Amino acid sequence: MNTRPRSKRSGALDQLAAEGVGLWLDDYHRGRLTDGSLERLVADGLVGGVVSRPAAVARAVADTTAYRDQLNRLSNAVASAEERVYALIAEDARAACIALEPVFRATKGMHGWVSLGIAPRLTADAEAMVDHSKQLAEMVDRPNVMIRIPVADRGLAAAGDLLAHRVSVHVTSVFSVQRYAQAVDTYFRGLERATAGGHAASAVTSLVSLDVGHLNARVDALLDGSADPCATALREQAGVATARLVYHCYEESLGCPRWRSLVAGGARPQRLLWTSENAPESPRAALDRVERLIAWMTLHALPQAAFEAPDRREEFHGDTLSGEHGSARRVMDALGRAGIAVDSLARDLEVAAVERERAAWDKLLAGVQAG
Numbered sequence: 001m002n003t004r005p006r007s008k009r010s011g012a013l014d015q016l017a018a019e020g021v022g023l024w025l026d027d028y029h030r031g032r033l034t035d036g037s038l039e040r041l042v043a044d045g046l047v048g049g050v051v052s053r054p055a056a057v058a059r060a061v062a063d064t065t066a067y068r069d070q071l072n073r074l075s076n077a078v079a080s081a082e083e084r085v086y087a088l089i090a091e092d093a094r095a096a097c098i099a100l101e102p103v104f105r106a107t108k109g110m111h112g113w114v115s116l117g118i119a120p121r122l123t124a125d126a127e128a129m130v131d132h133s134k135q136l137a138e139m140v141d142r143p144n145v146m147i148r149i150p151v152a153d154r155g156l157a158a159a160g161d162l163l164a165h166r167v168s169v170h171v172t173s174v175f176s177v178q179r180y181a182q183a184v185d186t187y188f189r190g191l192e193r194a195t196a197g198g199h200a201a202s203a204v205t206s207l208v209s210l211d212v213g214h215l216n217a218r219v220d221a222l223l224d225g226s227a228d229p230c231a232t233a234l235r236e237q238a239g240v241a242t243a244r245l246v247y248h249c250y251e252e253s254l255g256c257p258r259w260r261s262l263v264a265g266g267a268r269p270q271r272l273l274w275t276s277e278n279a280p281e282s283p284r285a286a287l288d289r290v291e292r293l294i295a296w297m298t299l300h301a302l303p304q305a306a307f308e309a310p311d312r313r314e315e316f317h318g319d320t321l322s323g324e325h326g327s328a329r330r331v332m333d334a335l336g337r338a339g340i341a342v343d344s345l346a347r348d349l350e351v352a353a354v355e356r357e358r359a360a361w362d363k364l365l366a367g368v369q370a371g
Contacts, residue, residue, distance in 0.1 A: 013046065015316045019294050022111055024049035026275060026301035029060035030067060030088075033095050041307055048103055048111035050096045051148075051170075051275075051301050052089055055360035061088075061367040071371040081365045082119055088368070089116050090139035097142035104144040109205065109268060115170040116140075117148035120357040129158035130165070137167050146170045146207065150357065151179055152350035156186045163190025163204050164197065170207040172277060173353035175215050176346035177245045183208045184253045187270045191262050202266035207299070210246055211353065212239035212289060213276025218349055219340055228338035237331045238342055240292050240320075243274065244328035247295050247321040275301040277353060283309035295321035 016023070025032065025041060028050045032038040041047040061067050067088055074084045096114045097104075104112025118132040133147040146168035149159045159169045163186075171183045187206045195201050219238035223231040250272055253259055259267075274293045281289070286306040293300070294316060335342060 012316050015318075016290070016294070017045075019316075019319055020296035020298070021290075021294055022048045022271075022299045023307075024051055024273065024299055024301040025304060025307075026051050026053070027056040027303045028052050028092070028096060029056045030092050030095075031060050031064050032304065033092070033099070034066055037304060038096065038099055041304075042099055042103065046307055048100070048107075049299065050100065050114045052092055052096070052114065052116040053277075053360065054085075054089075054117065054357065054364045057085075057089060057092070058360060058364035058367050061364065061371060067371065071368065075371075081369045084368045085119075085361075085364055086136060086139065090136060092116075093140045093145055094142055097140065097144050100144060101142075109144070109202065112144050113146055113168070113205075113207075114140075114142075114144060115146050115148050115207070117172075117357070120150070120354055120361050123150055123153040123155060123354055126154035126157040126161065129154065130161045133158070133162050133167055133169075134165065146205070148172050150350070150354055151183060152347075152354050156182055159183075159206070160186045160190045160193070163187065163206065164193035166194060166199055166203045168204045168206060170209065170273075172209045172211075173350050174208055174210050174246075174346075175242070175349040176343045177242065177249055178343050179346055179350075180208060180210070180246045181249055184249070184270060188253075188258050188262065191267050192258075195262075195265055200266055201262050202268065205268045206270040207273045208270060209273045209275050209277065209301075210239075210243055211277045211349075212243060212274055212293065213281065213285075214349060214353065215239045215242060215342070215345075218345060219335065219342065222340050223338065226338045226340070230334060231338050234331065234334055234338060238335060238340075241328040241331035241335075242342060243293050244321050244324040245332070247272065247298070248325035248328075251322075269297060271297060271299055273299040273301055277356070281306070291316055292320055295319050 025047045074087055093114045093116045100112040122128045122132060137145055137147055148170040149155045150173045151171055159171055162169050174180050191201050216236050216239040220235045223234055281303055283306040286302045290300050
């Protein structure tokens with residue numbers, strides 16, 4: 001066990017906690033276990049969840065010895081490269097679930113989750129996604145594991161089936177209010193199917209990720225080519241505006257009769273996780289994102305460096321999302337006048353997200369084969 005003294009929480013992080021904001025570690029890999037950093041972040045009350053991404057694991061496989069012993073064992077087991085990858089990330093997830101179990105128990109399942117993904121080659125096949133997800137969840141065999149499913153292609157169909165089978169789901173790569181509303185409906189239908197099958201609504205939960213970084217980058221690139229005189233002022237506005245509209249949709253969903261029926265049976269809210277998927281962020285960029293997206297019951301996924309940055313924020317300025325849907329709609333209207341419809345970009349962004357995940361997965365497969 002690591003014996004380094006616990007660091008003190010900053011006033012800024014206490015402010016986030018007071019606003020109901022949770023922080024997750026976004027670049028988790030086995031090195032975070034062996035060096036004790038995950039344990040410290042959990043003990044300090046900084047991290048309440050973990051995202052395991054193939055890009056982070058691939059870097060650790062290539063640059064460290066953290067996976068060497070397991071890879072040596074697996075090389076004698078006549079397993080495919082993909083089976084080896086699943087074995088690596090399942091062991092990582094199991095250890096992280098154990099580290100976060102006190103948080104999971106203390107918060108009655110609101111926090112303390114670990115998210116990991118399946119092979120992105122499966123996105124067009126809902127049945128295959130369900131099968132691989134169930135097998136991976138069984139390999140981890142912990143109550144606080146959830147499987148990451150991209151919204152693209154057949155992702156929502158798979159997510160609904162998994163929830164009905166009591167597998168918690170992290171829906172990723174959402175870029176529009178329309179897609180978010182579909183993810184909410186998928187969660188409700190999944191819970192309704194689970195309860196109709198005799199399972200408790202509290203048996204599963206779900207997250208939805210909004211990828212603010214890539215949304216801003218795509219829209220800003222289009223604004224750079226716009227002749228609209230207001231285009232410059234709209235830069236870096238699309239992500240926040242979409243987040244504000246999504247959060248308004250989230251609040252409305254928690255007031256509808258379907259949700260009231262589900263929550264009476266013990267259902268947990270489908271949490272919103274703000275992130276920048278598969279794009280390493282600097283600590284400053286990650287903390288800037290946090291400052292722009294603060295609201296009750298939301299989550300932020302941050303790289304480890306953001307928790308350790310010497311220039312970590314001394315102060316955040318309270319809720320930046322609630323009640324801002326009117327201003328967000330005005331931003332969307334202005335973007336429309338500049339020739340940019342964010343909802344129509346969503347599908348292209350979803351496909352690009354899957355391709356980034358596929359490239360990271362392929363790099364991990366190659367590293368496992370070489371190891």
